[in-house]
Amino acid sequence: MIDLRGIDLNLLVSLDALLAESNVTRAAERLHLTQPAVSTQLARLRQIFGDPLLIPAETGRGMTRSTLALELMEPLHAALKNLEAVVRHQSAFDPHTDARRFVIAANDNATAVLGLELMERLPTLAGPDVRIAFVVADQPSTTGRLERGEIDLLLGSERMVPASMKARKLFDDRFVVVQRKGHPRGAAPLDLDAYCALNHVLVSTSGGSFHGFMDEHLEPLGRSRRVVLSVQHFTLVPELLAHTDYVSTMPARFAERHRERLDVFDLPFEARGFTLFAAWHPRNHADPSLVWLRDTLAQISGEWQPDGAQMAGL
Template sequence: MIDLRGIDLNLLVSLDALLAESNVTRAAERLHLTQPAVSTQLARLRQIFGDPLLIPAETGRGMTRSARALALMEPLHAALKNLEVVVRHQPAFDPHTDTRRFVIAANDNGTAVLGLPLMERLPELAGPGVRIAFIVADQPSTTERLERGEIDLLIGSERMVPATMRARKLFDERFVVVQRKGHPRGTAPLDLDTYCALDHVLASTSGGSFHGFMDEHLEALGRTRRVALSVQHFTLVPELLAHTDYVSTLPSRFAARHRDRLDVFDLPFEARGFTAFAAWHPRNHADPALVWLRETLTCIAQHCVSFLPR
């Protein structure tokens, strides 16, 4: 039995040419190798197969295939052709005809800002074979599920992206203040005193906290605000603000989706924003379906129009 681990694939390619040509010189020309190199390969092949393979013709001109060589010709050529197809095959994904189920992990801000536009446009972007599930990004289980292949893509800020994953920047984000249209304070720009005096709704993804990112900035300025309500989901805030006199500080792109019933204002102090990324497991980097999903989300992110007051 031949040990395939010890066979250089190039030797089999050379054998295919030698058997087809029954001539070392012509085989060398076909392989773009020197005649001595092909002669050396033939000697190695004879060793491997324990057979002369090509025998000098009785006429002294050319060579004759052995019985073993004749038996090898057709299956060897077919095997090499099949291998060529495998090697040259470039996987592709057509969202309009192919079937694929995607699982995307994101917080509700990411789902609202990128997920909703994706879901709204899905009928024009893909056919019925493409289905997308959005789940809550819950560290560290999200990392483990990315590792296991249960999640295809993670959308989140830089602090949410595991170091072991590949990532692509989607957009830079900043925070704005929002209130309902017709709010009793009017639509004048906010100053720091007014901001601190208002009753705030905090969207705290950790749940139950009355101290958020903006409070850290205010503490550095020696100021405080009153957080009257704390909710765990961003998506609750616009509905709550629309029916009360509370205000909230939200990511600008999220606020832009509700500008029909909310007024948006600049913060009266400097505050750091964040950068949103798409992250995926390195093994899926070249997966054409995942490439399509990443490119689609990037396109949505680049064309996401926010109301950015100045």
């Protein structure tokens, strides 16, 4: 059994970097130490654990983690994150004076609908030492990244929220059809025939698909639409529509942001909407800075709700 009293905490921090990088040089750069210093630490760690931890690769380039090293990676990283939270603990968080870096994982829908609003308002909501990084929510790896503290908050639909995480509903939204102002078809409400005959731009977050959520609704009706373009990001669509005669189906809240140059219409058929949630690891439930971020997102979310009376053609 290892005597923890004989282990310098800095050695564990170095071990975390070494296991993550599998390379002494890159670990040294990450730790802002010299390569000889990290090599010395690795030798000490090998002695403590009675294991090589990192083994030279058979190719002669890089290193391979030992079986023990693989077992240590996640629990070690989680333990260091928990310790960091204890050390950093404070009873309050002032976004205008305190420093904090947040990492938010979100799908394209959530980034377009809510993330843009948060980004635009950040200068008035917080001081210059509060920084926010948006990263793509890769569902298979999201749970692990939340557990390791690499992600502070997840924004997505209910199906994206891991069962082990805490979650908060932000808002419900629905889908609408948008076209440029002055579109040759006019500004009359859409019927199903007109919807299916138009040239559509589809947002496919997986990339390259010409079959989406709306097509799943049309199939039981025995209908199909003409999808001529497929893009991966909602934020591309308003600019594209403004200069073409294409149409697109998108979240009502995002469409509302672009009403100065786009007309918005109800769908000519019943379609399910979606609910946006914020999710976080239970260990961060009482973190004052994350409480502030969650409350801020909830406040922004509550300032607007889809309203059918606002749609053009009604």
